[in-house]
Amino acid sequence: MACRSRIVPTLKRTRLSPRYAVSAQQLRAPLQCRWQTTAAPDAKAQEGTKIIKFTTDSYPEIKRDSRFAEITPEHVEYFKGILGKESALIDGVTKDATDDMEPFNADWMRKYRGHTKLVLKPGSTEEVSKILKYCNDNMLAVVPQGGNTGLVGGSVPVFDEIVIQMGRMNAxxxxxxxxxxxxADAGCILETTDRYLADRGHIFPLDLGAKGSCHIGGNLATNAGGLRLLRYGSLHGTVLGVEAVLxxxxxxxxxxxxxxxxxxxxxxxxxxxAEGTIGIITGVAIQCPQRSKAVNVAFFGLESFEKVQKAFIEAKGQLGEILSAFELMDRNSQRMVKEYTNNKSPLEDEHPFYCLIETSGSNSEHDTEKLEKFLEDVMEKEIVLDGVVAQDETQIKALWSWREGVPEAIGGFGGAYKYDVSIPLAEMYTLVEDTRVRMEEAGLIGDSDSHPVKDVVGYxxxxxxxxxxxxxxRRYDKAVEKALEPWVYEWIEKRSGSISAEHGLGLAxxxxxxxxxxxxxxxxxKQVKNLYDPNGIMNPYKYI
Amino acid sequence: MACRSRIVPTLKRTRLSPRYAVSAQQLRAPLQCRWQTTAAPDAKAQEGTKIIKFTTDSYPEIKRDSRFAEITPEHVEYFKGILGKESALIDGVTKDATDDMEPFNADWMRKYRGHTKLVLKPGSTEEVSKILKYCNDNMLAVVPQGGNTGLVGGSVPVFDEIVIQMGRMNAxxxxxxxxxxxxADAGCILETTDRYLADRGHIFPLDLGAKGSCHIGGNLATNAGGLRLLRYGSLHGTVLGVEAVLxxxxxxxxxxxxxxxxxxxxxxxxxxxAEGTIGIITGVAIQCPQRSKAVNVAFFGLESFEKVQKAFIEAKGQLGEILSAFELMDRNSQRMVKEYTNNKSPLEDEHPFYCLIETSGSNSEHDTEKLEKFLEDVMEKEIVLDGVVAQDETQIKALWSWREGVPEAIGGFGGAYKYDVSIPLAEMYTLVEDTRVRMEEAGLIGDSDSHPVKDVVGYxxxxxxxxxxxxxxRRYDKAVEKALEPWVYEWIEKRSGSISAEHGLGLAxxxxxxxxxxxxxxxxxKQVKNLYDPNGIMNPYKYI
Incomplete structure (x- = not known):
């Protein structure tokens, strides 16, 4: 069988072809840049940041809460007194600071844009405390902001809420x-923190695409799940302590x-x-596992979602304690990455589904043996059609790029309606198939520019x-949104799934x-919200 | 060196001597019996259950909250109507049911004893809901009770609180x-649940000595930690869902x-x-890991607590993902187990400290290799003096009994003042040494019966x-308690430790x-308590 003849040399650790290794650096970490430098989803249509639509225009039904005060020069003076230095504050109240304010008003997805005129950058927990107390006493609404890498509009203002940006608290x-x-301080960047830990033989028990920008405080505030929850568990288990200001x-x-x-x-x-709706997280104590000495990554193709499930069960059984990621990508998602990056695929033939498996353990020899046995087994049982195993760190990164590069590739063709959902495993991919049918029936999907929908992908x-x-x-279109919502949510509700697995609620x-x-x-x-934030000043218009 | 000559044959998997395997069954699961059959800590002094001191006598400063109603025959009638059948209720209000009531009034440590006259055994979440609503409307105080295996008096009444026993909800x-x-229902017994999972290749992510009696609902209510938290993490991470009644x-x-x-x-x-202070847990959804195919246990002796710490660091590094327990026992704890059980020790010589290491993994050969390499390494570095590795399931149980048997052995000589505390690792054992000095200085410890304190042990x-x-x-003595408290707590506070690592607050x-x-x-x-239980009927006189 063709598939066998292909997998065997890989299992024997034959080196992958050079073209493959070359692509690694190009593709790594597509989401690690700040929004300013990220290729916008609809870059061609919308040049420059200023034409991002205001949230108040996209959601005209949301009205400013009249209980909130408007910011005055006196307020600004008070905050200057707290923060001590000019650079800790961007003042758009007494001067024109529109451009400086833009990165704090707009999200990196370019979907949400607020009207704030004041950004505060506290340098200590005590400063956060003084700021919040003053805001609460004076009915000034606030939005806590970390790396501003969220996907649901939770970290940018809607109206003139004061942005409290945590980047200065980064020790x-x-x-x-x-x-x-x-x-550590809440404003530490995830990747920087993980590098600090790597130097000391440990690992941050969370990893996600936006690690180059996101803050660990923001990770907690949004209960980020990411790539290695499978191995290290949720933040509810790994976080030992929180310092926060009410x-x-x-x-x-x-x-x-x-x-x-x-x-x-x-x-x-x-x-x-809690997405910053009851307080601001200022410090984090977290249990960090020892960094694994051995990391292996395999990438393989499968003919059906049923086979993907079988592969997952086998991986859990055979790789057990060393399995650190089991990721799914469908054919269309991989086609888009290929088209967007012009890189060659890791596998020769196309397959309906792809999986990426990562193992992390303390003994390289043992782990390799387990992984090879597993791959041999799933090949023999004809669960997997073809596969490759990375031979070094560069190839590991390259294989990961075919998974981590999906969001950027999709965004690169215009934009995307994104749903991050939990569904019982057996029916997980059915949602993608049903959504495609729905787009087809509505005549919204096609190859020509006249169709707004380019593709429906799942990963x-x-x-x-x-x-x-x-x-x-190709462009955002109300007809697409109408066909999708609330249909997608109803579909998920029927299966007792979650409409937001990890991205949170935010405004979206x-x-x-x-x-x-x-x-x-x-x-x-709502009882809890009222208990901690009776005036409702914390991140209003969002969450529950 | 003597120590080396001893460890080598063990590492080569020479079988342990037969006397060793024999002791396994005798010692296994010392805490798995219900209080009725457990040897009482001071069994000689207190024969029969009736002479357990009432909590109201031990703590005369606690007064019955006069806001609570007394139970009337009308209340009992109402509950009979809800529960449907006679056997779901023990009525000590309209008849004499003192003996039947005793197991629900007294804790297995024989330290706490209440005055309840009514035990309700609901069979469904709806019944729990009706019971609580009625109690809340009529100001009847309640105590939720699971397996009643707690150590801080949290699961028995103080006065005449109604006991809501969850044992019937066990599906x-x-x-x-x-x-x-x-x-699963909250009233499922931990061991039964784990056996159900074992038949399906999985494991409950929590294990503790009382597993034969304790309920999984009680485990959640007390946030039980147990033996394998090191591997599977805390319940805050593994629990996916909770059903509870306010x-x-x-x-x-x-x-x-x-x-x-x-x-x-x-x-x-x-x-x-929350220890049943804001509601009653009725159902649990929990993530259960795959059961490890290979389990290994090693037991070894060390000359100092400094060496124990070194062994721990080495174990984390070398055994990484397969390490599932790292337990500590000092010399005195092992002497007491030996004296109490009359079993021969796993090691020939005595050592100041002992550790028990358990590994669980998916590949027996790999795990054994890792463990043996680790033991060779710590022997060579002279971190460990001597050690044995269990050869089969019986020996695994026998080795565990030297750790799990400590509480029963200690209780068997009279009683014990028990402190379950978290302390930063470097200073963890210093508390035991300092406590011994304190007992000596107060003249309370000695070999003769005139001294109340027999020993100070740490594990x-x-x-x-x-x-x-x-x-x-040898007997409970106010002078001992006075010398210990609040001194122990002050000692812990100075080191930012926790006065209750896993047993909870309860009354104690x-x-x-x-x-x-x-x-x-x-x-x-207190805000949270007032939010959910404004009448204060849930498990009063305890917790915060």
């Missing part, structure tokens, strides 16, 4: 090499470094995933039942929460 | 073998089976570790910085929470 406070406990200025000082501490309600958990974190459904469009999903949560639960959540 | 609701997601009867229906679901505040986290979960400090006494630690939590945090916790 590692302590690290204990014996226990692996890291304590709207009334109270400092929630829960920076425990202990793995076990059963003394009362675990309130820090409320801040994980995601198979290990977490987490699908990224992307409807790639606020009105759809009812598809994943009962009225009772939403009611209980 | 597995669903299990998905692909994702490993289990959904005092007003509201059913919190959050039994999500999804690994990722970022749609609003993660309220289920509040119930994990625990090294991997989690979690020490069990036990002051073994309620007044000491200030040593681990700030006034601000306690205030925020």
């Amino acid at each position: 590692i406070r302590s690290f204990d090499e014996v226990s692996g406990t890291l304590v 709207p009334d200025g109270t400092i929630v000082d829960e920076l425990s470094k202990l793995r076990k501490n059963n003394t009362g309600y675990d309130l820090k958990q409320l801040f994980i995933g 995601g974190h198979m290990g977490d039942s987490n699908l990224h459904l992307n409807v790639s469009v 999903k606020k009105k759809y929460i009812g598809y994943s949560r009962s009225e009772t639960m939403i009611g209980l959540m | 597995i609701r669903s299990f998905d073998e692909v994702s490993g997601t289990l959904v 005092p007003d009867g509201t059913i919190v229906d959050e039994l999500s089976k999804l690994r990722k679901n970022n749609t609003g505040y993660d309220l289920k986290q509040l119930f994990i570790g 625990g979960h090294m991997g989690d910085s979690n020490l069990h400090l036990n002051v073994s006494v 630690k309620k007044k000491y929470i200030g040593y681990s939590r700030s006034e601000t945090m306690i205030g925020l916790m």
